[in-house]
Amino acid sequence: MPQPDRLWLVLCAGVLAVAVGGCKSHPKAKLGPSQAPVYSVGDPESVRREVRWRDLLTLATRDMQVGNLDAAERKVRDALKLAPEAPDALVLQAGIDDRRGRTRQAGENFRKAAELAPQRGDVLNNYGAWLCQQGRPAESLVWFDRALQAPGYPTPGEAQANAGSCALDAGQLERAERDLRAALVAAPANPVALESMAQLSYRQGRYMEARAFAERRIAAAPATRSVLQLASQIEVKLGDRAASDRYLQRIRQEFPQEAGS
Numbered sequence: 001m002p003q004p005d006r007l008w009l010v011l012c013a014g015v016l017a018v019a020v021g022g023c024k025s026h027p028k029a030k031l032g033p034s035q036a037p038v039y040s041v042g043d044p045e046s047v048r049r050e051v052r053w054r055d056l057l058t059l060a061t062r063d064m065q066v067g068n069l070d071a072a073e074r075k076v077r078d079a080l081k082l083a084p085e086a087p088d089a090l091v092l093q094a095g096i097d098d099r100r101g102r103t104r105q106a107g108e109n110f111r112k113a114a115e116l117a118p119q120r121g122d123v124l125n126n127y128g129a130w131l132c133q134q135g136r137p138a139e140s141l142v143w144f145d146r147a148l149q150a151p152g153y154p155t156p157g158e159a160q161a162n163a164g165s166c167a168l169d170a171g172q173l174e175r176a177e178r179d180l181r182a183a184l185v186a187a188p189a190n191p192v193a194l195e196s197m198a199q200l201s202y203r204q205g206r207y208m209e210a211r212a213f214a215e216r217r218i219a220a221a222p223a224t225r226s227v228l229q230l231a232s233q234i235e236v237k238l239g240d241r242a243a244s245d246r247y248l249q250r251i252r253q254e255f256p257q258e259a260g261s
Contacts, residue, residue, distance in 0.1 A: 053082040053089070060092055069096055087117035091126055098130065106130065114143065121153025129162050137169035144179075157186030161193040168196055176200055189220040195227050202230065207237045225255045 056079040063072035073096050079089045094109035107130065114127040128143030144163035148156050164180030167173075177200060183193040194217035201210035214231040232247035251258070 049082050053079050053086065056082075057088055057092060064092070064095065064099075069099060072096055085116050087113040087120060087123050090116070091123060094126075094130070103134070107134070114146075118146070119150050119152075121147040121150035121156070121159060124150060125159045125162060128159070128166070132162065132166040132169065137166040138172075140166045141170065141172075141175075157183045157190060157193075160186065161190045161196070165192050165196040168200055173200065173204070189216070191217055191221040194220055195224075195230070198227070198230055198234070202234055202237070207234055210234045211238060223250065223254065225251055225258050228254075 056075045060072040060075035060079070063069070063075065073093070076089055076093045076096065079086065080093065083089060090109045090113035094106045094113065097103075097106035097109060110127040110130050113123050117123040124143050124147035128140040128147065131137075131140035131143065141163055144159045144166070147153060147159040148163075153159070160179045160183035164176045164178075164183060167176035167179060176196065180193045180197045180200065183190050184197070187193070194213050198210050198213035198217060201207070201213060211231075211234050214227060214234055217227050218231065228247045228251050232244045232251075235241070235244035235247065
C-alpha cells in the first residue's frame, strides 16, 4: 500500500516549492546555494527578524535533505525562538522529530501547526499524512477534508491522493475510489493515486483495470518494491505467469536486500 507523500513530512511547506503527492516517489526540491539574509539597515526590527527566521528554515531544510539532523534542529530551534508559533517551523521540527523516532513530539508539533494554521491546506495535509503513516487512517481523513476546504490551497490533488490511499487503509472503499479518481483528474501521473487505484481494483477483482493502473504507476515514477509485488500478483490473477516472473525478477535486481522479505 502506498503511503502519503513523506515529502510533506520532511520539507517545510512554506519555505520551499516542493513537488508533492504523498508519498515516496517524488523528487526532493532542489535548493540553490546558501544565501545570507537580505535586508537594509533601514528595515524595522520585525522585518529583520522575519527575514532571519525564514533564512534559518531554508538552511535547516537543506541540512535535513543531506541528513544533518543536528544542524537542522539547531536552526529550527533558533527559528522557533524568533517565532514560537510559526506553523512552518513547527512542521519542520515535527519532521525532525519523526526522523529521530520521537513519535509523541512529532505528533504534538504537527497538530499544533495544523491548529495554528487552519486555513493552510499544506499544513493540514502534513498532519493527515503523518497520522495515516502512524496507522491512524480513519483519523487522518478529517485533516485531509480540512485541507481540501482550505481557501487557495494550490495542490488539492495531493490531499485527495493521500485521502484516497488512507481511506483504502481504513476500509472505506467508496470514498477511496472517489478521492483517488479526483486526484487523477487533477494529476493523471500521481504515483500515490495510481498505485492505490491498482490496489483497490485488485481487491475488487477488477484485474485488467488493476493492471492498467499498475503499468501507469510504474511508468510515472521510479518503481518501489510494493508496486512491483502488486504488479506480479495482478499478472498471476490474469494468468500471465511469465509477466509475473518478470516483475519478481525486477524486485530481485532492484531491491536485492528486500527480495526475500
